Amino acid sequence: MSEWKKICLVTDIPVLGSRCVARPQGVDVAVFRNDENQVFALLDRCPHKGGPLSQGIVFGTSVACPLHNWTIGMEDGCAKSPDEGCTPKFAVKVEDGMVHLDAVELATHAIDLPRPVAGPLRKETASAS
Numbered sequence: 001m002s003e004w005k006k007i008c009l010v011t012d013i014p015v016l017g018s019r020c021v022a023r024p025q026g027v028d029v030a031v032f033r034n035d036e037n038q039v040f041a042l043l044d045r046c047p048h049k050g051g052p053l054s055q056g057i058v059f060g061t062s063v064a065c066p067l068h069n070w071t072i073g074m075e076d077g078c079a080k081s082p083d084e085g086c087t088p089k090f091a092v093k094v095e096d097g098m099v100h101l102d103a104v105e106l107a108t109h110a111i112d113l114p115r116p117v118a119g120p121l122r123k124e125t126a127s128a129s
């Protein structure tokens with residue numbers, strides 16, 4: 001049985017916008033609201049190069065990534081053809097106007113995926129002295 005965690009009111013999410021839910025481990029979760037008051041939750045990480053989907057443009061049941069404009073379906077987290085790849089999605093429950101996420105999923109789902117980094121990747125080197 002799922003344990004649901006209260007996140008915010010649907011009306012706290014801008015229409016055709018999103019809010020981020022920070023997690024102690026792993027990438028934040030982006031919670032989106034479309035113009036029909038449907039709510040979706042995806043890892044805030046584009047399947048292309050990790051762009052912040054929470055800053056994308058919401059339309060219908062999709063969000064356009066702000067970095068290279070891939071279209072990601074908010075129902076399944078997958079890129080629309082011809083692009084490929086999916087970002088993890090999260091279960092959402094809306095009850096009496098309150099948005100809930102599954103507490104276990106929030107704590108454990110996709111926490112192994114690295115946070116996107118800005119700029120070139122730096123190679124860490126250990127010094128043996």
Ligand code: FES
Binds near residue numbers: 046048049065066068
């Ligand atoms: S990072 Fe999202 S389209 Fe490239």
